[in-house]
Amino acid sequence: MLENYIYYLDLLGTFAFAISGALSAAEKRYDLFGVVFVAFITALGGGTTRDLLLGSTPVSWMDNYQYLYVIILAVIFTFIFHKQIQKWRKALFLFDSIGLGVFTIIGMQKALAFDIGIGFAVIMGVISAVLGGVIRDTFNNDVPLILRKEIYATACFIGAFLLIALGYLGVDIQIGIPLTILTIFVIRIVSVKYQLSLPSIKQHRE
Amino acid sequence: MLENYIYYLDLLGTFAFAISGALSAAEKRYDLFGVVFVAFITALGGGTTRDLLLGSTPVSWMDNYQYLYVIILAVIFTFIFHKQIQKWRKALFLFDSIGLGVFTIIGMQKALAFDIGIGFAVIMGVISAVLGGVIRDTFNNDVPLILRKEIYATACFIGAFLLIALGYLGVDIQIGIPLTILTIFVIRIVSVKYQLSLPSIKQHRE
């Protein structure tokens, strides 16, 4: 059962990430291929980077066609609903925040199967969750948003450390995982609602 | 014999891609190393990405020095002939279009040797052909051209699907391969001549 809900949340997150990629590509007036391409790297870029760094190849999205179908669905959705996308924005933000937690968990679990330190598993979890967005912005020739403004990667870090702490405390993983996803989700929601952000050096200076 | 003509067309395509990289770097006033670097990633970036995703390492251009020699030759050519490059533009465009077809075929064949779905072999073929240009534009700090304006990746997709269709129809691969290269070549030439392009979401909106 555990694998099942993780699996569906993973597809939901992939859907939200792909739409965020497709919308950013539409903003740049990319053509259909460009939109599919950016949707693709936004949704799969984080997991791909993780797989490459770990040496887990062929990379995981080549295992089955589910991710591809979800991304194509997301692009079709974007083409049809882009005029009313404002209406969907809240739902997409929720899916995106769920995706953030699920991708972190999946990235950590994958990393722990390799013989690397737990600190690196945390990094792999965060990379899985956030690097798709960073690559999207880089290809779009924008300064990556998440490096600048929001508590995004930080939510993943906190969740990742929580999962490890719960493990040390002997909490069952079946409870630890949903709790971690929920934590990342809540931090993200709260930080956006109250516009929280991390300090930057320049602000410091002023 | 088959391997032979593929081999020479591959080097011809590499030459054309390297020159396109070198010219874009010259445009940006990069120094000699910068020109070589951008020529290198333009010519080899697609195949390298494919090899990394598949886990075929050390990546294929480390097998022999041919690619390296062709790229250095392309840079020398660019340094000598950059003033008259307009004269060469038509020939380079033809070489580039040949390269597009050959890279797609080589990428697909390489992918099919791994245990992945045929849909992913198509994606690997297209990535082999187009990602060098995307990485070039990203390093040059430009919005990737092929995501925006021309039927470029689309020609590769059509060719890739044709090759698979021909395989299902039982057509000999010795005929299927040149037919695929020719198809990609012709689509590319025709689409540039008649300035065809894919729809984008923004155009849609207006």
Added chain:
Amino acid sequence: MLENYIYYLDLLGTFAFAISGALSAAEKRYDLFGVVFVAFITALGGGTTRDLLLGSTPVSWMDNYQYLYVIILAVIFTFIFHKQIQKWRKALFLFDSIGLGVFTIIGMQKALAFDIGIGFAVIMGVISAVLGGVIRDTFNNDVPLILRKEIYATACFIGAFLLIALGYLGVDIQIGIPLTILTIFVIRIVSVKYQLSLPSIKQHRE
């Protein structure tokens, strides 16, 4: 003993590279996570790219926590001393130039352990040394500096060829390695002092 001084110089170079990344991120007003992220890819991006191309995974910085600690130290250092960073600029430039030589050597040695040509080992050495800076500038949405203005990669190339030449001449590797690091260091210092640079095609044209 040889391994020892290489090891400490490697950490020193990592420290300098991480600070250069952290400073560039502060310049862009990235938040704390952004600063850590850019410090990280600047310091480790070259070695990571080399490891991926060679297929040496999990990539080498996952072997132990030393690199991570040094990078975090560099970020803390940057947060504390950014106001007086001008005072430190000369020392950082020296560390950076040492790092350049050490990274080249380490990259070549790693590559030679794989079954690839010596020319590719040279390329792997240079990539180890310079690609972190190129990736930093790309993520920061800047045109990569080293592609444009300074004798940077060139110093690495000269050092790499020197090491190979010394090997052919039968010079002991225990002498060849410090000599190579010193050569790269001196070329870098001299080229910055006298503002030497490589020719570019556009300058040519004018």
